Amino acid sequence: MSGRFYRFLTTVSRWIGSWFFALVARGIATGYLLLAHRRRRASCRFYRIIYPHRNRCYHLWCAWRQFLNFTDVYRDRFLIQNLDDISFATQGLTHLETAARNGCGAVMLMSHMGNWEVAARLLKKSLPRLPLLLYMGARPDEEIEHIQKNAVRKEGVTVIVADKNGGSPLDIVAGVSFLGRGGVVSMAGDMLWRKDQKSVPAAMFGRSIRLPEAPFLLALVSGAPLIVFFAFRIAPRRYRFIASPPIPVTAASREERTEAIRRAAQLYADRLEEAVRRHPYHWYHFNDFLGQIVP
Secondary structure, three states, rough: OHHHEEEEEHHHHHHHHHHHHHHHHHHHHHHHHOHHHHHHHHHHHHHHHHOOOOHHHHHHHHHHHHHHHHHHHHHHHHHHHOOOOEEEEEEHHHHHHHHHHHOEEEEEEEEEEOOHHHHHHHHHHOOOOOOOOOOOOOOOOOHHHHHHHHHHOOOOOEEEEEOOOOOHHHHHHHHHHHOOOOOOHHHHHHHOOOOOOOOOEEHHHHHHHHEEEEEHHHHHOOOOOEEEEEEEEEEEEEEEEEEOOOOOOOOOOOOHHHHHHHHHHHHHHHHHHHHHHHHHHHHHHOOOOOOOOOO
């Protein structure tokens, strides 16, 4: 979806209602399911691993549900920006509030599940005094992402964009400094943006996966708690935000750092697997994520 078409769609939807946005978005999802062969194959493989005893039609139906739900990400972005018509319930949000109140900050580990943008914007509205910084990846020539980042910044959220080259080392320094001031630094824990990016091995659904090292290393170096955060759409215009108890990332010596990061990464993978089992159609990672069977 191009930025020009997205602006046209939102403008028309303001006039005649959000149903028009939903209708067009579902048409686009249908087109992706039929024409985006690589993404469809990746989704079907993912659901085949989760549901090994179901047939091929069921896996395709799961992918269809996934694609349809993904359009709600765009629709709710429109609703929160133009109608302010989304409510939410929270679970475990005190973990973030306590970390900020204690002055140690927190590393908030998000995933490609649910709608992180709605979460960031609603969190900032409900907790306006909570300093929030988002690390976001950048895809070349992606106009909608540019619109998205500007909208998040307007809510008072600090955004640091890392391109495919990984950004500047000063970006990490900025994150450590932000944590030192009691802020919350949010990073995606399930996406590698380039092949040479430093990663950590873990397992999920009995398959090998690679997770970015940066969030776990940032928590280890700063001493800030690592909190896994999910934002699930539980009904039209209603979300549930879930913040897990902090994952410890500590090491008594430099030699123990690698193992401490590996343990934390596996704990995150376990919570991510649990979340996928509960909300299987909210998984918006459209690349092959699960690797070979773990011996």
